[in-house]
Amino acid sequence: MMSRLWQPKSLIRALHSSCTRHTLHPFLETASSGSVAHAITYSQQISEQEPEPFRLVREQAISFDAHEARKMISPLQGSFMAQMVRAARAENVLELGCYLGYSALWLAHGLGNDKGHVWTCERDMRVADHAAKHVAQAGLLQRISVVPEPADKVLRDWDLADRRLLDFIFIDANKSGYRGYYDLIMDRGLLSQGGLIVVDNVLFHGQVPQVALGKQMADEGKGLRIAKKLLDFNQHVAQDSRTVQTLLPVFDGLLLVRRA
Numbered sequence: 001m002m003s004r005l006w007q008p009k010s011l012i013r014a015l016h017s018s019c020t021r022h023t024l025h026p027f028l029e030t031a032s033s034g035s036v037a038h039a040i041t042y043s044q045q046i047s048e049q050e051p052e053p054f055r056l057v058r059e060q061a062i063s064f065d066a067h068e069a070r071k072m073i074s075p076l077q078g079s080f081m082a083q084m085v086r087a088a089r090a091e092n093v094l095e096l097g098c099y100l101g102y103s104a105l106w107l108a109h110g111l112g113n114d115k116g117h118v119w120t121c122e123r124d125m126r127v128a129d130h131a132a133k134h135v136a137q138a139g140l141l142q143r144i145s146v147v148p149e150p151a152d153k154v155l156r157d158w159d160l161a162d163r164r165l166l167d168f169i170f171i172d173a174n175k176s177g178y179r180g181y182y183d184l185i186m187d188r189g190l191l192s193q194g195g196l197i198v199v200d201n202v203l204f205h206g207q208v209p210q211v212a213l214g215k216q217m218a219d220e221g222k223g224l225r226i227a228k229k230l231l232d233f234n235q236h237v238a239q240d241s242r243t244v245q246t247l248l249p250v251f252d253g254l255l256l257v258r259r260a
């Protein structure tokens with residue numbers, strides 16, 4: 001299982017410390033790490049299973065670069081993302097941050113049988129090239145377009161007349177760009193009425209709430225800079241009256257944002 005599913009107990013405790021009611025299942029508060037791992041495995045077993053072509057792509061991504069493959073969403077998060085696309089009845093879906101295409105497969109999985117399309121952008125041309133091959137291999141060429149361009153360019157160039165409004169946007173590119181991407185989406189009016197933005201990694205390994213509390217971080221380098229950017233981003237969204245948001249302390253922190 002990918003490390004994104006792992007939630008350190010210190011994070012779980014931090015999430016509960018100021019709550020009068022539990023936000024996660026109370027069992028997770030006191031469970032041993034083995035029990036938590038088992039709960040995650042069990043959740044994975046009960047959830048929708050990863051389609052075989054997706055599993056092959058995930059395994060190829062791990063063989064391609066095992067370290068970088070940790071960037072990908074897990075199969076459990078994939079199933080969750082597909083559910084979100086279905087629940088939003090999304091037709092036009094945009095992903096910022098494709099990597100090798102794994103999450104795009106799950107987003108497309110959530111589309112209706114005969115309608116809808118996923119555009120997924122990746123600034124690294126070599127990686128985008130591999131992603132396009134994975135999409136073809138999974139038989140989803142008709143449903144997914146890999147756009148080998150930076151996210152801000154894609155948002156600036158998004159042609160509303162041509163491609164219509166976006167019903168679902170998954171933000172999973174460089175964390176320092178999140179605020180700019182969000183502003184472009186909202187200022188350009190790219191999101192459909194009732195459309196949903198899902199933003200990944202907004203707790204950033206639990207570091208964002210720690211920084212919010214003014215805690216000293218072990219990692220004072222790049223990690224802290226990213227956590228501060230995400231702290232600023234989360235606050236920015238929370239103060240924007242154009243949207244309503246929920247931050248879910250699942251996976252690496254998922255922010256769900258809807259047009260108000």
Ligand SMILES: C[S@@+](CC[C@H](N)C(=O)[O-])C[C@H]1O[C@@H](n2cnc3c(N)ncnc32)[C@H](O)[C@@H]1O
Nearest residue numbers: 071072073097099102103122123150151173174
């Ligand atoms: C976390 S990974 C995406 C993982 C993918 N969503 C998945 O779960 O399978 C982030 C990707 O965004 C790409 N990226 C970073 N900055 C970007 C930008 N400004 N525009 C487009 N892609 C970017 C990186 O090259 C990397 O491949």
